[in-house]
Amino acid sequence: MLSKELLKEISLPALLLDLDAFDENCKNIAGKANGKTIRIATKSIRSVSLLRRILQSNQVFKGLMAFTPQESIFLSEKGFDDILLGYPCWDMDALIKIAKINQTEKKIILMVDSHEHIDHLQRIALKTEGTFYLCIDVDMSTTFANLHFGVRRSPLNHEEAVLQLAKKIKQSTKLELIGMMGYEAQIAGVGDFMPSQYLKNTFISYLKKKSIPEVAARRTKAIKKLMNEGIRLSIVNGGGTGSLHTTTLEDCITEVTVGSGFYSPLLFDYYQSFSYKPSLFFALPIVRKPAPNIYTCLGGGYIASGATGKDKVPKPVYPIGGKLIPLEGAGEVQTPVYFEDTTLKIGDAIVFRAAKAGEICERFKEIICISNQQIVCRFDTYRGEGACFL
Secondary structure (H helix, E strand, O other), X not given: OOOHHHHHOOOXXXXXXXHHHHHHHHHHHHOOOOOOEEEEEHXXXXXXXXXXXXXXXXXXEEEXXXXXXXXXHHHHHOOOOEEEEOOOOOOHHHHHHHHHHOOOOOXXXXXXXXXXXXXXXXXXXXXXXXXXXXXXXXXXXXXXXXXXXXXXXXOOOOHHHHHHHHHHHHOOOOEEEEEEEEOOHHHHOOOOOOOOOHHHHHHHXXXXXXXXXXXXXXXXXXXXXXXXXXXXXXXXXXXXXXXXXXXXXXXXXXXXXXXXXXXXXXXXXXXXXOOOOOOEEEEEEEEEEEEOOEEEEEOOOOOOOOOOOHHHOOEEEEOOOOEEOOOOOOOOOEEEEEOOXXXXXOOOEEEEEOOOOHHHHHHOOEEEEEEOOEEEEXXXXXXXXXXXXX
C-alpha cells in the first residue's frame, strides 16, 4: 500500500497506478488466453501509453476495441492499426474519416446489427469511394421464463437473422464482412460474490452456469450457418474479463476482449471465478475535520455508470477502516469519511478505489505510476491529451 511519505510528494487529488500490480495483471490475463488472441477494451484503460504497455507485454495481446468513432480515429492517428469499434456508428463526418483511413494500411472495423446500418454505410462508401470493414454484433443474452438475463444490445438473436444480414453485406462491393462479435455481458459483467447477498449470489451463479453452454451453442450455430453459405470470417470475438476463462474454450472463437481486469476495480472483487490485483487508485486530500472521527476530502464523487446502487460508489481503502457516510456518500466537491480510530489530520491523503475501471480516467489528466514506493513515470489519460469521447 502507498506510504504516507510518498503521498506527501504528490499534488492531490491524483490518479495512481500500482505499476507492479498492473504488470502482474497483464501477465495473468495473458496466461488465460488458451491459444486465442486478446483484444484490449480501450474504454477500460483510456491511456495511450498504457495501451501500448499492454500490447508490448505479451504477443497474445493484439488489437483494440474502441467505444466511439472519434476515439477510433484518435487511436489511429496515434499509430494503432487494428481497431474494432465495439458499437454501431451513425456519425457522417466520423464515417467519412474512417473510410479514408481504411484506404491506408490501417484498419478500423465497424460494428453493425441492422439493415439500416448497412444501408447507411453503403451510401457513405459510394460517396467517398472508400471501403468499410464490418463486424456483425450478435445478441448473447439469455432468457429464463420471463427473465431477460443480459444487456440490450443487438437485435440479432438467431442464426438466420445473422445470415440474412451477412448476405446483404456480401451484395455490396464497398462493404467487407470480416467478423462477428457476441458479448455475453451476463457472464462477463455480473458479479456473483456480493457481500451479504447469499441468495442473490446463488441465483446469479446458477444463471451464469446455465448461460455458458447456451451462449457457446448460439455462437457456434451462427458461425456454422455462415460457413455453410460459404462465408468465412477472420474475426470471431467474444467475452470480457469476467468470462475469459470460459469464452476462450470455444472452438469457434478467434479472440476475446479484455479491459477492466488490468486495473481490477471494486466491482471485480465480487466474482467467484477469478481474482486480479487492484492496481488503479485515486487519492484525495483531507481539507477539513467537521466532527470527531470524520475527515472531509476535496472531491471524490466518481460514481460508476450502470444501474445505481451501493456497489457503484468508490471505497476508501487507505488508511484501513474508512467508511463513507450513508447520507452524504461521495460528493462532487467533498467526501466525508468516517474512521473509528486513526491518526489522520488535515493535509493528509485518503486513498480510494473506483467501482469501475476506465471511467475514473475522465476525471484526471495523468496517471502517476508507482513501483516500490517510488514514482517511476507519469502517463497522460485521454483527458490529459485533450480528448474526451464519452
